Amino acid sequence: MGSMGNMQGMMQKMQKMQKDMEREQAEIEATVFEASDTNQLVTVKMTGKKEIVELEIAPDLVDPDDIEMLQDLVIATVNDVINKVDETTATRLGKYTQGLNLPF
Numbered sequence: 001m002g003s004m005g006n007m008q009g010m011m012q013k014m015q016k017m018q019k020d021m022e023r024e025q026a027e028i029e030a031t032v033f034e035a036s037d038t039n040q041l042v043t044v045k046m047t048g049k050k051e052i053v054e055l056e057i058a059p060d061l062v063d064p065d066d067i068e069m070l071q072d073l074v075i076a077t078v079n080d081v082i083n084k085v086d087e088t089t090a091t092r093l094g095k096y097t098q099g100l101n102l103p104f
Contacts, residue, residue: 025089
């Protein structure tokens with residue numbers, strides 16, 4: 001009978017952990033992350049769902065003769081903000097799975 005109580009207690013802990021993770025995930029998804037290049041010429045704002053909600057490009061950066069530089073800067077800045085979302089997600093959700101030895 002004692003192991004049934006342990007199993008029930010473990011199931012309750014798992015359900016609480018699942019609810020906590022869902023709450024944490026919802027908070028991450030509602031957060032707006034921001035990244036800019038070092039010169040503040042391109043700024044990207046993205047939700048935790050990885051949806052871009054704002055993209056600002058400094059007017060003096062737009063050079064019709066050098067579109068490649070603008071494209072590279074936008075790509076680098078978008079990748080930077082994606083990394084911020086991923087790092088925050090891993091940090092905030094990782095605390096729930098730390099030490100569980102899960103196969104994924």
